[in-house]
Amino acid sequence: MAADGTRSRTLISRAQLARGSGRRLYWVCLCAVVLLFTLVFLFPLYWMVSGGFKATSELVRNPPSFVPAHPELAPYRTAWSELHMGRLLLNTLIYAGGALALQLTFCVAAAYSLSKLRPVLGNVILGMMLATMMIPAAILIIPQYLTVLDLPLVHWNLVNSPWVIWLPSVANAFNIFLLKRFFDSIPEDILAAAAIDGAGPLRTLRSIVLPMSRPILGVVSIFTVIAVWKDFLWPLLTLTDPGRMTLNVGVNSAAANMQENVLIAGLAMASLPTIAFFLLFQRNIMSGLTSGAMKG
Known part of the structure; x- marks a missing residue:
């Protein structure tokens, strides 16, 4: 029950959250969803920033490398x-x-x-x-x-x-x-x-x-x-x-x-x-x- 006397409806009831298994499942799902959306939004930014540290040959290589093999600041200075x-x-x-x-x-x-x-x-x-x-x-x-x-x-x-x-x-x-x-x-x-x-x-x-x-x-x-x-x-x-x-x-x-x-x-x-x-x-x-x- 909320403070004003109305009942709040959620996907998981308070009784389920009170159990140990329900609480763990809730936090696992929450962290997984937050991590997924974080990766979706941040990965393009990471790919752009890390691409500036790669050499041209490494940048166009297929399959691509997610981490620069030999990071260098020369592209940024140039x-x-x-x-x-x-x-x-x-x-x-x-x-x-x-x-x-x-x-x-x-x-x-x-x-x-x-x-x-x-x-x-x-x-x-x-x-x-x-x-x-x-x-x-x-x-x-x-x-x-x-x-x-x-x-x-x-x-x-x-x-x-x-x-x-x-x-x-x-x-x-x-x-x-x-x-x-x-x-x-x-x-x-x-x-x-x-x-x-x-x-x-x-x-x-x-x-x-x-x-x-x-x-x-x-x-x-x-x-x-x-x-x-x-x-x-x-x-x-x-x-x-x-x-x-x-x-x-x-x-x-x-x-x-x-x-x-x-x-x-x-x-x-x-x-x-x-x-x-x-x-x-x-x-x-x-x-x-x-x-x-x-x-x-």
């Missing part, structure tokens, strides 16, 4: 110097940082307006925003490209500039929806008390709403950075200058002239920052996604 990984990493960090700053600014403003200021036809506007999520991203490539070639009104060509990455990522319907749902869970009594003290909407947002919204802001930040980091098609079309390419585009452009082990080493180095970023902030993802689920 990939870092020949692929100009430092420059590509810096470019990608600039693009991701600018997109994050702009998206937080505009998405927070839009979500706060829809949640707390309640403009006329606010639900209609939100519905139209969410409807854009039903449009495949590939369909928008051509209109976006024609737009950045000749920006309306000002007639600027944004190709090979950071703005070509920043502007398309400013408004994100999914992140606006996440932020609005979180803002909806903030009690109105707190905002009413701030209004009585003379705080306007901007002061309330800056001093009360944003400090309470750190979990969901962390989630939006992670989603934004990873989306820019892993994007390939749009930077491939709009960043043709080798000195301005992102990490994915730069590695791909040099793939034709690279040895297999050097290329895999470059791909491993390109993947590690996002993996480390996710591992550091994975708690923010879970807390941010669930913190606005209940009001009060």
Whole structure:
């Protein structure tokens, strides 16, 4: 029986878990399932990282070797110097940082307006925003490209500039929806008390709403950075200058002239920052996604 008097249904009853054989069988099955899924998800990463330590002949050998026979760092050093990984990493960090700053600014403003200021036809506007999520991203490539070639009104060509990455990522319907749902869970009594003290909407947002919204802001930040980091098609079309390419585009452009082990080493180095970023902030993802689920 649960604390509220309701009975919880599980695959294994409490009586079976109380027995020694049932408890052992339960833990064996649990550990086996966890180990299986861990191997399924981690093995591709291990294969990529270990492939960078192998010689080219060992990498293409059939049957493959799961452990490098003679590990060497030369492929990683070659990939870092020949692929100009430092420059590509810096470019990608600039693009991701600018997109994050702009998206937080505009998405927070839009979500706060829809949640707390309640403009006329606010639900209609939100519905139209969410409807854009039903449009495949590939369909928008051509209109976006024609737009950045000749920006309306000002007639600027944004190709090979950071703005070509920043502007398309400013408004994100999914992140606006996440932020609005979180803002909806903030009690109105707190905002009413701030209004009585003379705080306007901007002061309330800056001093009360944003400090309470750190979990969901962390989630939006992670989603934004990873989306820019892993994007390939749009930077491939709009960043043709080798000195301005992102990490994915730069590695791909040099793939034709690279040895297999050097290329895999470059791909491993390109993947590690996002993996480390996710591992550091994975708690923010879970807390941010669930913190606005209940009001009060």
